[in-house]
Amino acid sequence: MTVPEEVFQKYVEAGRIAAKVRKKMQRTVSEGMRIIDICEKAESLIRESGGKPAFPCNVSINEVAAHSTSPPQDKRSVPENSIVKVDIGVHIDGYIADTAVTVCFNTEYESLVHSAEVALETALKLLRPGLSATRLGSTIQKSIERQGFKPISNLTGHQVGRYLVHAGKALPNVFQLSLSRVQIGEVYAVEPFVTIPDAAGKVISGKEAHIFRLRKRKSLRNDYAKRLLNYIERNFRTLPFSERWLEGCVPTSHYSAAFSELLSSRSLMAYPVFIEASGKPVAQAEHTVVITKDGCHVLT
Numbered sequence: 342m343t344v345p346e347e348v349f350q351k352y353v354e355a356g357r358i359a360a361k362v363r364k365k366m367q368r369t370v371s372e373g374m375r376i377i378d379i380c381e382k383a384e385s386l387i388r389e390s391g392g393k394p395a396f397p398c399n400v401s402i403n404e405v406a407a408h409s410t411s412p413p414q415d416k417r418s419v420p421e422n423s424i425v426k427v428d429i430g431v432h433i434d435g436y437i438a439d440t441a442v443t444v445c446f447n448t449e450y451e452s453l454v455h456s457a458e459v460a461l462e463t464a465l466k467l468l469r470p471g472l473s474a475t476r477l478g479s480t481i482q483k484s485i486e487r488q489g490f491k492p493i494s495n496l497t498g499h500q501v502g503r504y505l506v507h508a509g510k511a512l513p514n515v516f517q518l519s520l521s522r523v524q525i526g527e528v529y530a531v532e533p534f535v536t537i538p539d540a541a542g543k544v545i546s547g548k549e550a551h552i553f554r555l556r557k558r559k560s561l562r563n564d565y566a567k568r569l570l571n572y573i574e575r576n577f578r579t580l581p582f583s584e585r586w587l588e589g590c591v592p593t594s595h596y597s598a599a600f601s602e603l604l605s606s607r608s609l610m611a612y613p614v615f616i617e618a619s620g621k622p623v624a625q626a627e628h629t630v631v632i633t634k635d636g637c638h639v640l641t
Contacts, residue, residue, distance in 0.1 A: 397586075
């Protein structure tokens with residue numbers, strides 16, 4: 342099934358904004374810069390450009406691979422000689438474009454970053470209707486290993502749906518037996534994650550979590566929790582959000598208890614940060630594509 346023209350144009354616009362913001366942030370990020378300033382700059386640029394953030398800007402540094410954003414009043418900054426993944430999501434009316442770039446401040450890891458970019462380009466050339474996830478994963482893995490690096494085996498690309506960052510099918514970055522095939526009209530975020538040869542090559546969940554998503558409406562005792570949940574549902578639907586986006590929703594003196602009830606009732610789910618299991622650096626490259634009859638159209 343092909344994408345209706347009206348929907349396709351919303352994806353195109355989301356992709357245009359995402360690409361513009363990614364390029365701007367690639368030039369903006371610097372050593373010593375406060376991480377919260379990176380996140381808020383990217384999110385502001387998205388809104389100023391006519392889109393909405395599809396998820397909080399992720400700034401994942403060194404061995405942190407994904408799901409890292411600034412909480413409110415974050416004091417952390419970009420370390421010297423670090424490798425910084427900036428992952429940006431934009432939506433127009435719920436239609437999402439997801440893209441990422443790795444900014445490298447350490448010459449030792451420039452070839453690591455390059456290997457992620459080459460693996461992404463290799464995957465994009467291969468994508469077409471009917472392609473099996475098994476063959477795509479195998480091709481990405483071979484590309485990374487040919488360059489002397491190791492793919493992260495338990496992070497994948499993913500199908501994108503309306504108001505859903507992760508919808509349905511996964512696109513592995515390693516060989517994996519699967520009956521899944523990509524089909525015309527489907528939208529995917531393709532994102533190889535790469536680490537160094539002596540790393541574990543997989544991620545584990547860290548203790549921190551600063552990204553959340555509405556899980557299910559539950560009965561709540563706290564009136565402020567109800568108000569907060571209504572705000573979340575109205576503004577973000579099923580998309581991930583940051584606590585930074587909730588400031589002023591309820592009185593400050595009642596916020597902590599209200600948010601805690603949303604978590605304890607499992608009305609919300611939290612995304613823990615993903616960390617390379619052996620503590621080694623990770624690079625990422627990502628584009629969102631629509632599968633077309635001749636291949637794929639890169640949105641970002």
